[in-house]
Amino acid sequence: xxxxxxxxxxxxxxxxxxxxxxxxxxxxxxxxxxxxxxxxxxxxxxxxxxxxxxxxxxxxxxxxxxxxxxxxxxxxxxxxxxxx
Amino acid sequence: xxxxxxxxxxxxxxxxxxxxxxxxxxxxxxxxxxxxxxxxxxxxxxxxxxxxxxxxxxxxxxxxxxxxxxxxxxxxxxxxxxxxxxxxxxxxxxxxxxxxxxxxxxxxxxxxxxxxxxxxxxxxxxxxxxxxxxxxxxxxxxxxxxxxxxxxxxxxxxxxxxxxxxxxxxxxxxxxxxxxxxxxxxxxxxxxxxxxxxxxxxxxxxxxxxxxxxxxxxxxxxxxxxxxxxxxxxxxxxxxxxxxxxxxxxxxxxxxxxxxxxxxxxxxxxxxxxxxxxxxxxxxxxxxxxxxxxxxxxxxxxxxxxxxxxxxxxxxxxxxxxxxxxxxxxxxxxxxxxxxxxxxxxxxxxxxxxxxxxxxxxxxxxxxxxxxxxxxxxxxxxxxxxxxxxxxxxxxxxxxxxxxxxxxxxxxxxxxxxxxxxxxxxxxxxxxxxxxxxxxxxxxxxxxxxxx
Ligand SMILES: Cc1ncc(COP(=O)(O)O)c(C=O)c1O
Numbered sequence: 001x002x003x004x005x006x007x008x009x010x011x012x013x014x015x016x017x018x019x020x021x022x023x024x025x026x027x028x029x030x031x032x033x034x035x036x037x038x039x040x041x042x043x044x045x046x047x048x049x050x051x052x053x054x055x056x057x058x059x060x061x062x063x064x065x066x067x068x069x070x071x072x073x074x075x076x077x078x079x080x081x082x083x084x
Numbered sequence: 085x086x087x088x089x090x091x092x093x094x095x096x097x098x099x100x101x102x103x104x105x106x107x108x109x110x111x112x113x114x115x116x117x118x119x120x121x122x123x124x125x126x127x128x129x130x131x132x133x134x135x136x137x138x139x140x141x142x143x144x145x146x147x148x149x150x151x152x153x154x155x156x157x158x159x160x161x162x163x164x165x166x167x168x169x170x171x172x173x174x175x176x177x178x179x180x181x182x183x184x185x186x187x188x189x190x191x192x193x194x195x196x197x198x199x200x201x202x203x204x205x206x207x208x209x210x211x212x213x214x215x216x217x218x219x220x221x222x223x224x225x226x227x228x229x230x231x232x233x234x235x236x237x238x239x240x241x242x243x244x245x246x247x248x249x250x251x252x253x254x255x256x257x258x259x260x261x262x263x264x265x266x267x268x269x270x271x272x273x274x275x276x277x278x279x280x281x282x283x284x285x286x287x288x289x290x291x292x293x294x295x296x297x298x299x300x301x302x303x304x305x306x307x308x309x310x311x312x313x314x315x316x317x318x319x320x321x322x323x324x325x326x327x328x329x330x331x332x333x334x335x336x337x338x339x340x341x342x343x344x345x346x347x348x349x350x351x352x353x354x355x356x357x358x359x360x361x362x363x364x365x366x367x368x369x370x371x372x373x374x375x376x377x378x379x380x381x382x383x384x385x386x387x388x389x390x391x392x393x394x395x396x397x398x399x400x401x402x403x404x405x406x407x408x409x410x411x412x413x414x415x416x417x418x419x420x421x422x423x424x425x426x427x428x429x430x431x432x433x434x435x436x437x438x439x440x441x442x443x444x445x446x447x448x449x450x451x452x453x454x455x456x457x458x459x460x461x462x463x464x465x466x467x468x469x470x471x472x473x474x475x476x477x478x479x480x481x482x483x484x485x486x487x488x489x490x491x492x493x494x495x496x497x498x499x500x501x502x503x504x505x506x507x508x509x510x511x512x513x514x515x516x517x518x519x520x521x522x523x524x525x526x527x528x529x530x531x532x533x534x535x536x
Contacts, residue, residue, distance in 0.1 A: 018095070026098045030445065033093035059090035067092040070409055074095060077413025 004040050004072070005082045012037060018080065027078065032057070033071065040081065046072075092470055094445050115437040115478045118399055119503040123439040123476050126501065131515065132403040132476070133421035135487060135500040139177060141397035142483075143505070146181040149393060152361050156369035159384040163207050165339050166192040168390030168484045169398070173502050173512035175199055178393075186388040190217045193226070207336065207388070209255065209297070211235075211269065218242055222250045229253045229297045229336075231270055236281060243290035253295030253336065254281050258316050260300050260309040270298070273316050282320065286328050293330065296320055299338025299388065303347070307359040307367040313337055314371030321383055322375060336386035337368060343395035345432040345481045361392065391484035398483025400426065401439065404471045405454060415449045417471060422453025422460045425497065426482065427489040429462050436462075439476035442469035455494045492516060 009022040016034035018027040029037060032053070039049040050068060054061060075081045116123055118136050126134060146162065153160040163186035164178035170192060175185070176199055185196035188210035196206050203224025211231040213221070218239060221228050230236050230252055243250050255270030256278045271278040285293045296317045300309055314337060321332040342358035350357065372385065402421035410416050423429055436451070446467040453460040462479075471477070490497055500513040 028096045028098065030091065030094040032091055033095050036093050053090075056088055057090040058087040064090075066407075070407070070415075071093040071095070073409040074413050074415075077409070077411070078095070078097060080095075 003045050003084050005084075006037075006040055007079070007082065010080060012041070020078075020080070025078070027080070036068070036071065091443065091445075094447070096447075113437060114439060114441055115480075116439050118478070120507055121503050121509055123401055123478060126509065127401060127403070127476060129509070130499045130501055130511065132401060133419075133425060133498045134401045135425075135482070135498065135513075136399045136401060137171075137174060137483060137500065137502045137512070138397045138399075139502055139504050142174065142177045142394065143181060145393045145397065146178060146183065149361050149387075149389060150181070152365045153369075153385065153387065156365050157372060157385050159382060161334070161384050161386050163205075163336075163386055163388050164393075165388045165390035166195065167488055168339070169394050169487050170195060171487055171500060171513055172199060173510070174394065174483075174487075184386075190214065193217065193221070197224075204251075207297075207386070209299075209388075215242060218250075219246065219248070222246075222248045225251055227251050227253060227294060229255050229295075230281070230285075231255055233271075233281065236284060239291065240288045243288070249290050249292065251292050251294045252285060253293065253297045253334075254278060254285070255297045255299070256317060256320070258298060258300070258313065260306075260312040260316075262301055262304070262306065262309050266299070266301050273320075278320065279323075282324060286324075286330065293324070293332065295334040295336055295383075295386070296332060297336040297338065297386075300340060302340045303342045303391070304340040305342055305358055307363040310337060310364055311367035311371035314368045315374060318372055318375040318377070318383075321381075322377075325381055331381055332383050334384040334386050335372070336388065339388040339390040339392075341389055341392035343391040343481060343484060345391075345395060345428070345434065348431055348433050350433070394483035395481045396483065398481065398486065400479040400482045400486070402477055402479065404473050404475050404477070406473060407471070410450065415447050415468075416452060417449055417468070418452045418454060419462065419477060420454050421462070421479070421498075422455040422493075422495055423462065424453075424455065424460075424491050424493040424495060426453075426462060426479065426486055427491075428482065428484070428486050432481070433466075434463060434482070435480040436466055436468070437478050437480065438469060438471060439478050442471055442475070445469060457494070487513075492521065496521065 011019045016029035036049055054064060119138050119140055163184040164175055165186045167188055179201060184205040185201045186207045186209060187193045187196055193208060203226040206226040207229060208221050208226050209229045219242060228250055239250050256273050257267045257270045258273035259265055271281045285291050298313050298317060300313050317335045324330050324332055341364050344354045346354040400421055402419040405418040405420055408416040446469050448465050449468040450464055451462040453462050496516040499511060499515045502510050502512045504510055
């Protein structure tokens with residue numbers, strides 16, 4: 001179940017370039033940021049995304065959880081995601 | 085299966101009109117050692133936060149400044165401005181480099197004496213000198229710089245009552261094109277007040293007028309202002325010679341040369357906008373030479389340079405306590421050094437470096453201190469890479485005024501060490517503790533919970 005949704009007026013390019021059509025704001029994501037965003041677009045839950053990263057990347061779970069929380073807080077502040 | 089290298093997820097918002105891309109990063113460099121001693125080692129041994137002073141840098145600054153002035157004007161004497169940093173070890177380095185002491189209070193005067201400075205090598209400035217302090221200064225032949233007429237008359241009265249002589253100078257304030265003009269100290273040049281004070285001193289038989297002093301301001305960005313100041317004091321010296329046949333021993337132009345710290349609100353880094361010591365020296369010497377003093381009249385030039393000699397020799401090491409995201413999405417870092425240790429953060433945008441490589445992605449970050457007070461903000465916005473809890477940062481250029489204006493407030497003052505020229509590290513001020521704090525206090529008997 002998706003606990004994170006992405007607003008409709010948002011476009012993401014293959015290179016991690018983000019465009020918010022409602023405001024004209026643009027953003028850039030780094031590789032892992034882009035990866036996470038794609039998972040959210042596929043309606044993956046926070047837990048699923050976390051586990052996928054932990055499988056693919058060399059990182060301990062605590063650090064990952066902190067970084068993810070922080071990343072999500074930032075996305076929320078920029079109105080790029082909505083959480084339930 | 086080998087896993088991919090992890091890097092924390094990052095999103096960067098583009099700001100229209102400004103270049104910003106990944107990797108552009110003014111603080112990508114890090115500072116992992118001070119004069120070859122690892123930050124990590126320093127903290128391990130002396131704790132965090134920690135003030136670190138470089139002996140090498142202090143000496144280099146003083147020698148360089150002396151050389152610059154001495155190659156432009158033949159008679160130069162520096163007097164270390166105690167209030168800028170009066171840790172004994174710091175003063176002692178300057179004294180070993182032949183600086184006199186410039187003090188503005190009785191305890192600073194006493195410090196200088198305890199460090200072995202002779203009275204005649206003390207310049208006693210400031211508006212508050214008690215009768216006892218004045219008497220002592222007279223007996224020890226210190227150079228008393230008179231701030232106001234009340235002080236002048238007290239000195240006259242004391243010399244008469246005690247049958248003493250006093251070596252004095254006057255502090256002069258003047259318009260050198262700097263706003264705001266510092267006119268609260270000393271006697272005004274333009275309206276004739278300074279000349280009136282000079283005449284009164286010359287007429288007093290127990291007072292000897294040995295010098296003329298001014299301090300036009302602090303963190304001065306104009307070298308030209310010093311040329312004007314030098315000419316004004318030189319003109320007074322010439323007039324004293326002319327009218328009273330009295331040769332003035334020295335002209336003291338005070339301190340005030342800007343250091344490499346960038347002021348809040350200043351767009352370009354200080355390195356690019358503040359005049360160099362060479363430029364200040366050029367202005368001052370050209371001003372003095374315009375007056376064409378004869379050899380026997382030529383006054384010694386005294387300089388009370390403070391921040392420009394000590395700022396870049398001081399560092400504050402601090403550790404990350406926590407990372408935060410503020411409500412508007414901004415990153416914030418809490419460190420273990422607060423504004424009680426870094427008074428200068430109220431007017432400087434300090435240069436701050438991570439003490440370890442933290443990657444090249446930076447984010448605008450607000451740095452807060454550990455005090456539970458809203459004012460405890462070390463820097464409002466600085467590009468910093470992600471720092472983990474416990475990692476260190478180094479705050480640069482904190483040698484001036486921080487270690488004198490610091491206070492014990494919520495947190496106590498930490499250790500101060502000096503990295504010596506030979507690479508050894510000496511503790512020069514011990515961290516405060518609860519005993520130190522409570523030693524001065526007394527609780528009235530009836531308030532005691534634990535009865536004796
Ligand atoms: C009389 C006097 N001399 C010297 C100084 C040192 O000034 P700075 O640290 O700006 O060089 C000061 C500081 O305000 C001062 O008041």
